[in-house]
Amino acid sequence: MMPPAAIHPSHQPEAWFTLIALALLALLWLALLALPPIFPPSSLPLQIGLETLGIVFATLIFAVAWSAPSASTSRNACILAGTFLGVALLSFSHLLSLPGMPGIVTPGSFEKAINFWLAAQLLAASGLLAALWLPWQQASLSQRWPKLLAVLALVAAIHAWLLWAPHTVPRTYIEGVGPTPVKQALEALLVGLYLLVVLRLVWLWRRPRAFNVGGLLGAAAAMAMGVALFAQYAGANELFSVCDHLFHLLPYLFLYRALFVETLLTPHQALQARTLELEQARANLEREHLRLQNALDASQIEISERKQAQAEREALTRQLSDLAANVPGVLFSYLHGPDGGHHCDYLSQRAEAVCGVARGLLQVDVSHLMARLRTRDRLRLMRAMAEAELLGGPVHTTFRLPHPERGLRWIEISAQPHHQPGGGVLWHGYAQDVTRAHTDQEWLRLSDKVFEASQSGIFVTDARRRLVKVNPAFTEITGYPPDEVLGRSPKLLGSGQHDPQFFTRMLDTLAQHGRWQGEVWNRRRSGELYAQWLAASCIRNESSEITHYLAVFTDISGLKAHEQQLDHLANHDMLTGLPNRRLLRDRLQQAIAYSQRNGSGLAVAVLDLDGFKPVNDAHGHAVGDKLLAEVALRLREVVRADETVARLGGDEFVLLFRENHGPLPLERVLQTVQEPIWVNGLSLRVGASVGLSRLRADNASVEQLLQEADQAMYQAKSAGRNRCVTYNPSASKQERAEAAAGAATRAPALPHNGETPP
Numbered sequence: 001m002m003p004p005a006a007i008h009p010s011h012q013p014e015a016w017f018t019l020i021a022l023a024l025l026a027l028l029w030l031a032l033l034a035l036p037p038i039f040p041p042s043s044l045p046l047q048i049g050l051e052t053l054g055i056v057f058a059t060l061i062f063a064v065a066w067s068a069p070s071a072s073t074s075r076n077a078c079i080l081a082g083t084f085l086g087v088a089l090l091s092f093s094h095l096l097s098l099p100g101m102p103g104i105v106t107p108g109s110f111e112k113a114i115n116f117w118l119a120a121q122l123l124a125a126s127g128l129l130a131a132l133w134l135p136w137q138q139a140s141l142s143q144r145w146p147k148l149l150a151v152l153a154l155v156a157a158i159h160a161w162l163l164w165a166p167h168t169v170p171r172t173y174i175e176g177v178g179p180t181p182v183k184q185a186l187e188a189l190l191v192g193l194y195l196l197v198v199l200r201l202v203w204l205w206r207r208p209r210a211f212n213v214g215g216l217l218g219a220a221a222a223m224a225m226g227v228a229l230f231a232q233y234a235g236a237n238e239l240f241s242v243c244d245h246l247f248h249l250l251p252y253l254f255l256y257r258a259l260f261v262e263t264l265l266t267p268h269q270a271l272q273a274r275t276l277e278l279e280q281a282r283a284n285l286e287r288e289h290l291r292l293q294n295a296l297d298a299s300q301i302e303i304s305e306r307k308q309a310q311a312e313r314e315a316l317t318r319q320l321s322d323l324a325a326n327v328p329g330v331l332f333s334y335l336h337g338p339d340g341g342h343h344c345d346y347l348s349q350r351a352e353a354v355c356g357v358a359r360g361l362l363q364v365d366v367s368h369l370m371a372r373l374r375t376r377d378r379l380r381l382m383r384a385m386a387e388a389e390l391l392g393g394p395v396h397t398t399f400r401l402p403h404p405e406r407g408l409r410w411i412e413i414s415a416q417p418h419h420q421p422g423g424g425v426l427w428h429g430y431a432q433d434v435t436r437a438h439t440d441q442e443w444l445r446l447s448d449k450v451f452e453a454s455q456s457g458i459f460v461t462d463a464r465r466r467l468v469k470v471n472p473a474f475t476e477i478t479g480y481p482p483d484e485v486l487g488r489s490p491k492l493l494g495s496g497q498h499d500p501q502f503f504t505r506m507l508d509t510l511a512q513h514g515r516w517q518g519e520v521w522n523r524r525r526s527g528e529l530y531a532q533w534l535a536a537s538c539i540r541n542e543s544s545e546i547t548h549y550l551a552v553f554t555d556i557s558g559l560k561a562h563e564q565q566l567d568h569l570a571n572h573d574m575l576t577g578l579p580n581r582r583l584l585r586d587r588l589q590q591a592i593a594y595s596q597r598n599g600s601g602l603a604v605a606v607l608d609l610d611g612f613k614p615v616n617d618a619h620g621h622a623v624g625d626k627l628l629a630e631v632a633l634r635l636r637e638v639v640r641a642d643e644t645v646a647r648l649g650g651d652e653f654v655l656l657f658r659e660n661h662g663p664l665p666l667e668r669v670l671q672t673v674q675e676p677i678w679v680n681g682l683s684l685r686v687g688a689s690v691g692l693s694r695l696r697a698d699n700a701s702v703e704q705l706l707q708e709a710d711q712a713m714y715q716a717k718s719a720g721r722n723r724c725v726t727y728n729p730s731a732s733k734q735e736r737a738e739a740a741a742g743a744a745t746r747a748p749a750l751p752h753n754g755e756t757p758p
């Protein structure tokens with residue numbers, strides 16, 4: 001149900017209750033006015049009970065208003081609290097002043113009771129009016145006391161006045177007469193005050209609710225009705241008096257309820273509402289706390305993940321820094337600014353060692369480092385970088401850098417340009433000292449050139465002796481192009497002239513001493529046999545394992561031919577081509593040794609031409625030479641291949657025979673020499689005197705054998721020439737001469753030289 005339009009909706013809870021209660025009270029009040037006076041048998045106990053209840057309620061009003069929580073305490077409630085404590089005290093004094101009650105200071109009387117009642121009512125009406133007329137304001141606890149003390153002082157003064165100076169108090173009731181006009185005037189005043197209060201409350205009812213207007217309005221209206229009834233009061237036992245007390249009790253109930261509601265219930269409800277709000281707020285806070293906790297947990301997880309990521313980044317940075325410090329070269333970030341300035345944003349630790357410049361200096365400016373470069377190198381480097389900047393590609397280049405301690409160094413850089421948003425180019429790159437590699441490369445290039453240009457054949461094999469590299473001279477000497485031999489064994493060059501042990505020994509020597517050299521007969525691709533002087537070496541790694549074999553060889557075929565020629569010249573007679581004395585001695589020595597080993601026979605014959613000098617004298621030396629050559633040929637034909645014919649010099653020859661081949665062909669020797677020899681159209685004839693010596697135990701020396709044969713030859717000469725005499729070691733010289741004359745092999749008589757051949 002909506003309240004009347006004159007009442008503000010905020011007063012709705014108590015507005016109807018107040019209106020209905022007042023309507024009922026008004027009906028009761030009218031009924032009481034309409035009823036004839038009733039005298040109940042004795043209403044004093046009832047009146048005392050009602051008065052006591054009134055006092056109790058007034059005290060409760062005080063207690064409730066006074067003890068209200070400080071937060072809900074208003075200045076107006078404090079005024080009411082103090083007022084109703086005073087009302088309770090005055091009502092108590094009114095109760096004690098009733099006739100029949102024990103007297104206080106003065107004996108009880110109706111007038112005394114009426115005076116205290118009127119004082120209580122005036123105080124209540126004034127307090128209500130003051131409380132309502134003043135704006136409803138909050139009051140601090142300390143502000144309550146002055147109001148309370150003022151009321152108590154007023155109550156004390158009223159008591160003092162009514163109890164100790166009653167004769168000064170205007171008469172309000174005269175026994176046997178009834179209420180005086182003073183009483184009636186005061187009651188009218190009271191009714192007027194209450195009506196003012198009611199009007200004030202009605203006016204406040206239209207305003208938004210500041211306090212329980214309905215309760216106070218009900219109280220004021222009830223009080224006004226009570227006072228109006230009291231005005232009809234004629235005696236203590238009249239019904240009006242009882243109803244009057246009832247009409248005074250009801251306002252207290254209104255007031256009590258109003259103040260209770262205002263000071264306790266409403267704050268309590270507000271407190272409950274606040275508690276509920278707080279509960280909800282607490283729940284919200286808990287939810288928020290939970291959400292924040294979750295967020296905090298999440299953020300802590302995020303923070304720990306960030307910390308972990310940070311730690312990982314730092315570990316990675318340290319690792320990269322360590323790596324950068326341990327790489328042989330320099331990692332760098334080089335900024336070429338838009339203003340032309342250039343410095344290194346980052347340089348790894350080895351920069352100082354590689355460049356010979358403090359890192360701090362390079363991190364400020366690299367101009368002085370650039371200035372140290374040779375002009376040509378600097379220009380080439382700058383050009384390469386400019387091109388790379390333009391094309392956006394990497395730069396790889398090498399330049400020379402004079403190092404203050406290590407001399408001229410070769411530096412190789414590889415870097416990638418990155419164009420910066422604000423202009424300029426940032427280079428990330430790597431620089432390293434490649435002097436060693438550069439020198440090695442130079443040496444390698446030189447070695448390669450040496451390898452290519454060498455006139456000696458060079459070939460390299462791997463550890464399994466497969467050809468891995470050959471030079472042009474190799475091809476020139478052997479006739480094999482590289483593609484035919486690479487991957488194959490050098491055995492393909494072999495001639496079969498050496499037994500397998502030869503190569504085994506070669507490899508053993510190589511393994512033991514690391515090198516071998518000697519003469520090797522090989523065969524060219526054409527099949528031609530040739531001699532080479534070969535020097536072979538092992539190439540070993542750091543673990544001393546053989547990784548390669550190197551062989552350098554020269555073709556010594558010409559040398560060998562020359563050597564053979566010299567050898568031939570040294571051991572042969574130039575005119576006849578027969579072995580000379582030197583070679584004869586060797587062969588004779590070998591023959592002696594062979595015969596001694598095998599027990600085979602050996603005979604040495606010294607042959608000297610007869611009648612040779614006349615040929616020389618008659619036809620010249622040239623003809624004599626040709627004759628000697630022809631004699632040599634014929635002698636060569638007589639002996640076997642493994643036997644020797646040598647020329648000792650002049651017209652003297654030596655023949656070595658192996659006697660186990662059968663009878664010696666001495667006759668054939670004499671005959672073949674005697675046969676005519678045609679030289680330059682001339683038929684020439686010479687003879688031969690031959691001395692023979694056989695190997696014995698006592699003449700087993702070259703000199704001895706030749707000496708004996710020579711002696712025998714001279715014996716043959718002495719015996720008439722053209723015969724053969726065998727040396728007889730047991731005969732005397734004379735005997736040997738005689739034996740030579742008779743028993744020697746005799747050749748037919750020589751014809752005259754210079755005959756024309758048939």
Ligand SMILES: Nc1nc2c(ncn2[C@@H]2O[C@H](COP(=O)(O)OP(=O)(O)OP(=O)(O)O)[C@@H](O)[C@H]2O)c(=O)[nH]1
Binds near residue numbers: 624
């Ligand atoms: N044409 C030629 N004559 C030579 C050569 N060596 C030596 N003679 C000559 O050979 C001759 C050898 O002399 P002899 O042994 O006395 O000559 P002979 O006539 O055979 O005399 P007997 O040996 O005593 O029988 C000398 O005249 C030498 O000058 C040579 O290489 N060529």
